[in-house]
Amino acid sequence: METTKKHFFSDMGVMLGRSMHHVFRSMDTIITVTVTPIAMMLLFVYVLGGAIQTGTDNYVNYLLPGILLMAIASGISYTAYRLFMDMQSGIFERFNSMPIARSAALWGHVLTSLVSNTISVVVIILVAFIMGFRSSAGVLSWLAVAGILALFTLALTWIAVIAGLSAKSVDGVGAFSYPIIFLPFISSAFVPTDSMPLGVRAFAENQPVTSIVDSIRALLSGQPVGNDIWVALAWCVGIMVVAYFFAMRAYKRRV
Amino acid sequence: MEKAIEVKGLQKSYKKLHVLKGVDFEVEKGNIFALLGSNGAGKTTIVKILTTLLRSDGGTTAVNGFDVASKPDNVRQSISLTGQFAAVDDILTGRENLIMIAKLRHVTNPHQVAADLLKRFGLTAAADRRVSTYSGGMRRRIDISMSLIGKPQLIFLDEPTTGLDPEARIEVWNTVKELAANGTTVFLTTQMLDEAEQLADQIAILHEGRIIANGTLAELKKLFPPVKVEYVEKQPTLEDIFLAIIGNKEEK
Numbered sequence: 001m002e003t004t005k006k007h008f009f010s011d012m013g014v015m016l017g018r019s020m021h022h023v024f025r026s027m028d029t030i031i032t033v034t035v036t037p038i039a040m041m042l043l044f045v046y047v048l049g050g051a052i053q054t055g056t057d058n059y060v061n062y063l064l065p066g067i068l069l070m071a072i073a074s075g076i077s078y079t080a081y082r083l084f085m086d087m088q089s090g091i092f093e094r095f096n097s098m099p100i101a102r103s104a105a106l107w108g109h110v111l112t113s114l115v116s117n118t119i120s121v122v123v124i125i126l127v128a129f130i131m132g133f134r135s136s137a138g139v140l141s142w143l144a145v146a147g148i149l150a151l152f153t154l155a156l157t158w159i160a161v162i163a164g165l166s167a168k169s170v171d172g173v174g175a176f177s178y179p180i181i182f183l184p185f186i187s188s189a190f191v192p193t194d195s196m197p198l199g200v201r202a203f204a205e206n207q208p209v210t211s212i213v214d215s216i217r218a219l220l221s222g223q224p225v226g227n228d229i230w231v232a233l234a235w236c237v238g239i240m241v242v243a244y245f246f247a248m249r250a251y252k253r254r255v
Numbered sequence: 256m257e258k259a260i261e262v263k264g265l266q267k268s269y270k271k272l273h274v275l276k277g278v279d280f281e282v283e284k285g286n287i288f289a290l291l292g293s294n295g296a297g298k299t300t301i302v303k304i305l306t307t308l309l310r311s312d313g314g315t316t317a318v319n320g321f322d323v324a325s326k327p328d329n330v331r332q333s334i335s336l337t338g339q340f341a342a343v344d345d346i347l348t349g350r351e352n353l354i355m356i357a358k359l360r361h362v363t364n365p366h367q368v369a370a371d372l373l374k375r376f377g378l379t380a381a382a383d384r385r386v387s388t389y390s391g392g393m394r395r396r397i398d399i400s401m402s403l404i405g406k407p408q409l410i411f412l413d414e415p416t417t418g419l420d421p422e423a424r425i426e427v428w429n430t431v432k433e434l435a436a437n438g439t440t441v442f443l444t445t446q447m448l449d450e451a452e453q454l455a456d457q458i459a460i461l462h463e464g465r466i467i468a469n470g471t472l473a474e475l476k477k478l479f480p481p482v483k484v485e486y487v488e489k490q491p492t493l494e495d496i497f498l499a500i501i502g503n504k505e506e507k
Contacts (some may be wrong), residue, residue: 014359021346022346025385026346089343090338093306093336093342094342094356097334097335099332099360142327200485238439
């Protein structure tokens with residue numbers, strides 16, 4: 001017991017290193033989590049953006065938060081995929097019969113999700129800068145944005161863990177992420193919600209993505225965030241806690 | 256003689272299916288023990304219970320003197336498992352796989368340990384290729400070499416030669432013999448009778464949830480009526496021919 005506890009963080013580090021290799025060696029992952037959101041951003045800014053009335057003269061500024069959330073939502077589907085593949089192969093049995101903490105392998109996947117999503121978010125923000133994104137936010141606001149995105153990533157990651165542990169086939173494992181990737185479309189991410197018909201608008205204004213997008217947008221543009229940030233945090237923390245509970249229950253059942 | 260494994264009255268059911276109905280056996284340290292049985296007899300279930308992956312429903316199991324149920328961490332310190340499905344990371348290279356396990360076993364020089372094992376198993380040339388490009392025999396070799404890191408006293412090999420060609424099978428056999436010669440206890444399951452005959456010091460047969468025979472090959476042979484001498488022309492088997500043509504590695 002003592003030795004497995006003593007080495008928990010170094011073991012988790014080995015697991016993190018392992019699945020980061022998986023991320024960087026998968027062209028498919030890199031294209032989906034970074035290239036596709038950038039392509040969406042180019043499409044919306046240079047093709048559709050001219051016709052979209054958002055009340056701001058810089059559509060990249062308006063669009064960026066939603067693009068970041070979509071990138072994270074597609075990123076976590078790969079977490080589910082990697083976890084599923086590990087459960088299928090014999091490698092988890094090997095880890096579990098070794099003197100390492102059983103949760104080290106799982107936390108390795110969760111950390112990988114945080115690290116790899118951070119990388120894709122940073123890359124996308126850099127491209128946005130090239131496309132004319134400008135922010136008046138100070139260090140504290142940037143830290144707040146980073147915090148919200150990290151919480152959002154963690155919340156979705158634990159949902160991905162449930163999917164990865166309970167999926168029956170490799171086709172099913174990513175399916176849960178499509179509704180999440182789609183949520184930003186029915187939110188204030190691309191167009192203001194007051195342009196939508198009543199029913200859609202009611203949904204858009206009360207689903208988590210809108211409050212998260214609005215808070216990030218306010219923080220980045222130096223506007224007051226108001227209540228949005230508390231609603232956003234409540235959503236993220238709430239989803240995270242519930243998903244964590246079910247993920248851990250699924251994990252204990254599997255190992 | 257010290258015991259590496261002691262199993263008494265082991266029970267396990269999967270829902271309504273009663274797989275193990277009171278299994279008893281012991282394995283002496285330094286021996287090669289072969290557990291024989293047909294598909295679905297429960298060989299893998301026994302391996303999973305002994306390697307702490309699965310809880311038993313009844314009976315006692317001790318590995319290297321530690322009770323498996325109450326001291327799983329001590330058991331894990333002293334064993335290694337090479338499961339039925341190659342427990343290797345396909346996306347990593349052979350060398351990276353070995354270094355990963357060496358780090359998880361907290362050996363002092365992971366890179367050196369990996370290099371030594373690659374050399375010993377003839378994988379140095381393929382060391383920096385991804386394991387997904389390896390042949391079946393190479394995968395098994397890297398799999399087994401991963402299990403040797405940290406010098407565990409007891410190694411479990413669950414059907415180590417299933418799906419391998421005759422050459423690769425002989426490679427695995429030689430590895431197992433070498434391990435035992437160095438004092439490691441080997442627990443292997445197989446459904447190939449010649450494999451048990453080739454390798455094992457002790458053979459147990461698992462059938463319908465119980466061990467129905469257990470002993471050395473000579474002891475098992477005594478269970479049958481005395482040998483009647485007949486003269487039969489020894490025809491080469493297809494395996495003999497195959498191996499002779501491709502250059503029998505066993506002769507080396």
